[in-house]
Amino acid sequence: MAENTYSSVTETIFSDLNHSNFSVNFSTPPIIFVCGGPMIQVAASVRERVFAYFAKDTTSNITDHLIAAEDFKDYFKDGAYDDLMEFEDDIASISTLVVIFLESAGSLVELGLFCNRIELKDRLIVFVPAEELEAKEDNEPAYSSFIYLGAIQSLKRRNDTSVMIYPWANTESITYDELEFVVSDIKDKLGKVKKTDKFDVKNSGHMSYLIHDIIRLCEPIKLSEIEMALICLEIDYPTRNITKCLYLLEKFKLVSPYEYSGSKYYYVNDESLSKIKFGKSRKGKVLDAPNLKMEIRSSFNPVFMKTEDEKEIEIAKKRFNALKRIVQIRKANDKSI
Structure with a gap:
């Protein structure tokens, strides 16, 4: 009453x-949730390089819309969250695009968390190190073949623009020849994201x-x-x-x-x-x-x-x-x- x-x-x-x-409406303003390796120092990970690239990019304002889980160090404040996985799951749900760089133990967990979310199938892009899909020796299977045959293959079947495979960056070198392609893939994926969803x-x-x-x-x-x-x-x-x-x-x-x-x-x-x-x-x-x-x-x-x-x-x-x-x-x- x-x-x-x-x-x-x-x-x-x-x-x-x-x-x-x-x-x-998911498109305005876009929220891009980026998971991956450490960002403490320059060239520490591909994720760090992508953030640095967009920070200098004068052709777009994407840098204003990039989000990392580390930005929310007080997620447990006032009892809002007590579970990191639940917290990241909710960020993904509110995001326009979820980007995962498979370069850390945490990013593998995030892949497992998000890959089966049907509502994310068109809003998820995963970057996979080519080296992890290659056999270490002739008689040894690829180190991450179980990932490729499982979650990655499942994603590719649902949306072939959800998985991108590149040679990975050397953390001892500032140069990364594939960076421009990685950035372009993110921009393309963002441009193709469905602008609206039926409310659920x-x-x-x-x-x-x-x-x-x-x-x-x-x-x-x-x-x-x-x-x-x-x-x-x-x-x-x-x-x-x-x-x-x-x-x-x-x-x-x-x-x-x-x-x-x-x-x-x-x-x-x-x-x-x-x-x-x-x-x-x-x-x-x-x-x-x-x-x-x-x-x-x-x-x-x-x-x-x-x-x-x-x-x-x-x-x-x-x-x-x-x-x-x-x-x-x-x-x-x-x-x-």
Whole structure:
């Protein structure tokens, strides 16, 4: 039951939506999750060379969208995650493209984790060292033949652009003749990635993007209110999973928290960015996001409030003041870019 006008308006809106009509936008902005060898020093791995290449590449802004698991050293913060594999699995789900360089024990684990994910079959590219597929001696099988015959072959059958084999870089040399081809393969794969997916409530990446758009429509919004929006959509999603989604969205700079008077609100960093196409409502209408957003904001604007309940007026004023500050923060961030 709605506690105030804001809750009543948002619950009415989401109760009329049907998540089976939703679709997900993966292309803007792209998130490229890159797994592989160490990156501590120059030429330490092919992955390090690729990051360094894109950092100097003036023809694209891909460097801004490259993500390594090491970027999330606090993934266990606030109890968001306690399992590294679960964490990496969720990053893959939210990513536009997953790139694996088979050059470390960890990357082999990641290959095993991702290779059987059907939803990743067109969003996964694996780079394999040619040397690992060659026999060490005439009577000795290739060191990694079990990988090639298993996961790698399975990937190639599903999508022949998912596996690329190259001679590997020498860590004692800065030069790597194949680097330009590796980079080109990544760009080509990114360009061919399917731009949209049908929404799947079981996909954590899809749920993260849905939560992003709930925030976009209803900001500033509290965690409990996000939960209620999902309930109205008839989606049963535990609080802990919502917290994980919020952690990832914050790390990818898609949403931010703002605390005001003991409450933590969430808002989107870019109001123009939409990740979900809601499709037709249960009443057969297409969602008019700008008008609905205006309706939601009017519900806690003191100028338009009709209630005389002092507690509700106080809550609305706090939310309204939080929004004014959020607008200022966004403007300041836009100027600094």
